[in-house]
Amino acid sequence: MVIEVITAIVCLLALIAEFWHLHRCQRLAPLAFGYDQQPSHWVKIAPVIRVVSIGFLTWGLSTLLVEKPRAYRPEGEVQPGKEQHLLIVLDVSPSMRLEDAGPTQAQSRKSRARDVMRSLFERIPAEEFLVSVIAVYNGAKPVVVDSKDLDVVDGVLGDLPLYHAFESGQTRLLDGVKEAAVLAKPWNPGSATLLLVTDGDTVPPQGLQPMPVSVGNVIVVGVGDPAQGSFIDGRQSKQDVFTLRQIATRLHGIYHDGNRNHLPSDLVSEITHRGAQNLKEPWTKRDYALLLIGAGGFAYAFLPLFLEYFGRNYYPGVRMNNRDKGRKSLRGSQSVSKINSAV
Secondary structure (H helix, E strand, O other), rough: OOOHHHHHHHHHOOOOOHHHHHHHHHHHHHHHHHHOOOOEEEEEEEHHHHHHHHHHHHHHHHHHOOOOOOOOOOOOOOOOOOHHHHEEEEEOOHHOOOOEEOOOEEEEEHHHHHHHHHHHHHOOOHHHEEEEEEEEEOEEEEEEEEEOOOOHHHHHHHOHHHHOOOOOOOHHHHHHHOOOOOOOHOOOOOEEEEEEEOOOOOOOOOOOOOOOOOEEEEEEEEEEOOOOEEHHHHHHHHOHHHHHHHHHOOOOOEEEEEEOOOHHHHHHHHHOHHHHHHHHOOOOHHHHHHHHHHHHHHHHHHHHHHHHHHOOOEEEEOOHHHHHHHHHHHHHHHHHHHHHHOO
């Protein structure tokens, strides 16, 4: 009720200002609109448009200030056995510590992978998910299994030097995929999402096995500069987009370049299985507020342009009437004929 009262007061003040502005326009009408002292016919509704748009903006912005944003969270506790699983296969090889990732290409690949995962964690209902992390380098080892503590998962993604747990050698990324398949096999069908986060460096072309039916979505996230590589161990390392796309295709999943962009909203909706549900949810006051802010802001911003170019029929300045134009064209033709006769 308070928002409606504030909106009414603002609209009343705007209406008073419009009457004052109308009085001033009547005094300057001969200069603004010419001899007839009248603007275009549609200009009569301009004050109404301004007052209504100001009302829309006031109500919408006040509503956004008071109303809490919609939280995509379950209303009650998730029943045992109904949880969804988020299975992260994380590349922890030394090449992931190269600093050529991110929009500025100044982040390490591991830090960029952590930012992409943080963005995902902020947009999913954490209460519904059990998160597991498998570290892969010269082999694969589960680090976190079915955890609901995202802070622990975040620490694993960023701070732990997990590559010390492996012997030096080539990255065996497919071992991580195999370990993920073993871990996900007893879960419910379609309840798991596999996220493979890597730079795709030194991935063999063979040895990939299909995932169990429990894995409903597979997303391969590539990090690192895909165009220009960095040297490590006497070789050039960069994000192998071709290999990562091939892995995603063979796993019936999706490849996403996480080097510059976070996971898009449609992928997050697919992970949370909330795409169809969100479309059916009724509009809230925030949704109507955003709609009115857009409509009011558009009308209030573009109304001056329409008034400038289409608000009057009179434009001051020296202009030739039809008689003057005829005289000028006659003089021009006479001048051309004299030049031709002289030549």
